[in-house]
Amino acid sequence: MTEIAISSTTLPVGSKGRDASGWWGMLALVATEATLFAYLLFSYFYLASHSPPPWPPNGAPSLTLAIPGSLVLIAGSVTMWWGERGIERGRRWQLVAGLLLSLLLGIAFIVLEGIEWAGKPYTLSSSVYSSLYFTITGFHLAHVLVGLLILAVLLLWTGFDYFDENRHSAVSIGVIYWHFVTVVWLAVFFTFYIAPRLG
Amino acid sequence: MQRLTMPARWLQLLLALACAARTAPAMAHGATIGQLGWNWEGWVLASLAVAVFGYVRGLLRMDAGAREHVFGPGRYAAFAAGIGVLFVALISPLDALDDQLFSAHMLQHMLLILVAPPLLVWGRPATAWLWAFELPARRSIGRFWMGAPGVQRGIRFLMRPLAVWVLSSFALWFWHLPGPYDWALDNAWVHAGEHLCFFLTALAFWSLVLAPYGRRQLDYGSSLLFVGTLGMQMGLLGAILTFATRPVYLAHAHTTLAWGLSLLEDQQLAGLIMWVPAGLVYTGTMAVLFVAWLHDAERKAVTAMRAGRRTRALQGVGTLSLLLAVLALSGCHDKAATSPWQISGAQPARGPALIQHYGCGTCHTVPGVAQASGTVGPPLTQFGQRAYIAGMLHNNPDNLMMWLRDPQRVLPGNAMPNTGMTERDARDIAAYLYTLQ
Structure with missing residues (x-):
């Protein structure tokens, strides 16, 4: 029954591996947020089926910023996955690099999204479509901001040397959220940018 | 309308x-x-x-x-x-x-x-x-x-x-x-x-x-x-x-x-x-x-109970039983002793053929069975002396027959497949396994 979990002379901080109540808490949070987005996207299709054509009123939105934005978010997920793998093998520098890269890519996404928002000829209250557009991408953007906050805290904690190959549950838990934000974006991207081109 | x-x-x-x-x-x-x-x-x-x-x-x-x-x-x-x-x-x-x-x-x-x-x-x-x-x-x-x-x-x-x-x-x-x-x-x-x-x-x-x-x-x-x-x-x-x-x-x-x-x-x-x-x-x-x-x-609860009951029983009866149990166990080491488990009405002689029929030898090494030299699961040598089945159930006829007939029900997801063994076949195979001392 003995299990050697502590290999250093100082006591570590945090749970071992993924065995933490935060893990379940994060899964529950992802479940509620996924439901929120499922219903937001449902309302997009529902209102689209109730609106006179053409839908979207100004034609399908341009992909010039949306495709780089998607690639940036996906890359941010990949760098975070790479960073998590690093700490699983005890390489703290890899986690720091992964967190930094993901933070930068997340910020790049927000900048791209901001440019796209600024270029829209309509506002939140112009039409059904514009309300849907700003509400749904806005909700997603808020989730990206929360994700950046999580990454920043993880970076700080990594700086304090809280994590090693045995104790890094906070990283694993934060990473789930970050991947979730990417997956939600792919659904949003498909709904707003791809679906109108297939309709 | x-x-x-x-x-x-x-x-x-x-x-x-x-x-x-x-x-x-x-x-x-x-x-x-x-x-x-x-x-x-x-x-x-x-x-x-x-x-x-x-x-x-x-x-x-x-x-x-x-x-x-x-x-x-x-x-x-x-x-x-x-x-x-x-x-x-x-x-x-x-x-x-x-x-x-x-x-x-x-x-x-x-x-x-x-x-x-x-x-x-x-x-x-x-x-x-x-x-x-x-x-x-x-x-x-x-x-x-x-x-x-x-x-x-x-x-x-x-x-x-x-x-x-x-x-x-x-x-x-x-x-x-x-x-x-x-x-x-x-x-x-x-x-x-x-x-x-x-x-x-x-x-x-x-x-x-x-x-x-x-x-x-x-x-x-x-x-x-x-x-x-x-x-x-x-x-x-x-x-x-x-x-x-x-x-x-x-x-x-x-x-x-x-x-x-x-x-x-x-x-x-x-x-x-x-x-x-x-x-x-x-x-x-x-x-x-x-x-x-x-x-x-x-x-799972039933299996845990079955596995646990014997332990509790052993703890409850006290030192004398423990001593007797130790004696009994040491008796098992004697090659001349017969198996502690007699299964009534079983025909251990049918065992080898049945083991071959169900293909147990693909994964297990079974003494006395032709071509049964698998290395996927544990060898069944000296099975009559083993304390546990699948590292979890106490080795006794009831548990063994339950395990043989439906291993996936006892321990879902383990590597041993259900072979659809009949009760009679399980009884005979169990009886044969207990002859392996």
């Missing part, structure tokens, strides 16, 4: 379908509005024929005992029913009707996603098809499989629940967007590709949900989530179609009136088909999974 008459029209339509099936033998795919024929498309027929032929041939090649254990009437019936549903979906006039009515097309999709795949998966066709080949061919298939780790990894990746979930969701939403939908109706190959997308993702989905070989890749809680979230997507799509105030699928614009439905009514009917009957299938599946989950929990 309009809505009240819709079921009646649908009934009318089914009747028309039945009539068409009788009167119009060979009509080209979606030839004339309001008229239907059978779709005797060569490659569909050939695929179905090969599937049935392989299945039957495989079954005939197995010896009767093995066939009874691996398949049994329920499995054949499921496979036959699945093929029957595919026949209805792809060859009967329903297939021709799907060019004319969106609702008929959605009915066809539901058959391809929710009815045929679970039946086929339950029929364990892969095993039967493998047996359709001669032994050398089976061996080379096995060698190919073992020699192709890339293929194995690819299939394992595609069969991961998350991958199946994402692909199923994507197929569902992509093919119901008006653009790809029209594209499929225009081009027969794209149409076949669409159906293949639905069918293959559904086969993967139902393999994970039903676990036809008894080893669950996805535990019950996750299975419920898996089924529930995909069912919810189908329901949302159905709701969108049901509540839409304008027709979205214009490809059927000139054909629905011949069946007494306006374009929008046809679309609402399609939405309801996706929403209610499909929702019932998902809800029913979730109910079955819930019951299976409760049974599983109960089984």
Whole structure:
């Protein structure tokens, strides 16, 4: 029954591996947020089926910023996955690099999204479509901001040397959220940018 | 009032379908509005024929005992029913009707996603098809499989629940967007590709949900989530179609009136088909999974109790019993002693032949049984002296027979497969194993 979990002379901080109540808490949070987005996207299709054509009123939105934005978010997920793998093998520098890269890519996404928002000829209250557009991408953007906050805290904690190959549950838990934000974006991207081109 | 008459029209339509099936033998795919024929498309027929032929041939090649254990009437019936549903979906006039009515097309999709795949998966066709080949061919298939780790990894990746979930969701939403939908109706190959997308993702989905070989890749809680979230997507799509105030699928614009439905009514009917009957299938599946989950929990509790009772009994009786037990155990080490477990009415002499028959030697080394030199599971040498079965159950006749007959029930997901052993055979095999001192 003995299990050697502590290999250093100082006591570590945090749970071992993924065995933490935060893990379940994060899964529950992802479940509620996924439901929120499922219903937001449902309302997009529902209102689209109730609106006179053409839908979207100004034609399908341009992909010039949306495709780089998607690639940036996906890359941010990949760098975070790479960073998590690093700490699983005890390489703290890899986690720091992964967190930094993901933070930068997340910020790049927000900048791209901001440019796209600024270029829209309509506002939140112009039409059904514009309300849907700003509400749904806005909700997603808020989730990206929360994700950046999580990454920043993880970076700080990594700086304090809280994590090693045995104790890094906070990283694993934060990473789930970050991947979730990417997956939600792919659904949003498909709904707003791809679906109108297939309709 | 309009809505009240819709079921009646649908009934009318089914009747028309039945009539068409009788009167119009060979009509080209979606030839004339309001008229239907059978779709005797060569490659569909050939695929179905090969599937049935392989299945039957495989079954005939197995010896009767093995066939009874691996398949049994329920499995054949499921496979036959699945093929029957595919026949209805792809060859009967329903297939021709799907060019004319969106609702008929959605009915066809539901058959391809929710009815045929679970039946086929339950029929364990892969095993039967493998047996359709001669032994050398089976061996080379096995060698190919073992020699192709890339293929194995690819299939394992595609069969991961998350991958199946994402692909199923994507197929569902992509093919119901008006653009790809029209594209499929225009081009027969794209149409076949669409159906293949639905069918293959559904086969993967139902393999994970039903676990036809008894080893669950996805535990019950996750299975419920898996089924529930995909069912919810189908329901949302159905709701969108049901509540839409304008027709979205214009490809059927000139054909629905011949069946007494306006374009929008046809679309609402399609939405309801996706929403209610499909929702019932998902809800029913979730109910079955819930019951299976409760049974599983109960089984685990019983097993834990069985394993624990002896320990508690031992602790309760005190030092004297402990001493006696130690004496008894030390007695077991004496080679001359007989097995501590006598199973009444058992014929240990039948053991070796039965062990060979059930193929235990593929994974276990069993003394006294020809060719039983497997290294997958633990060797069964000196079995009569072993303290535990599967590292968990106390070694006694009841537990051993329970384990032999249904290892997957005792310890779901462990590597030992259910072989469908009868009670008598388990008794004789257990008796033989206890002679191994």
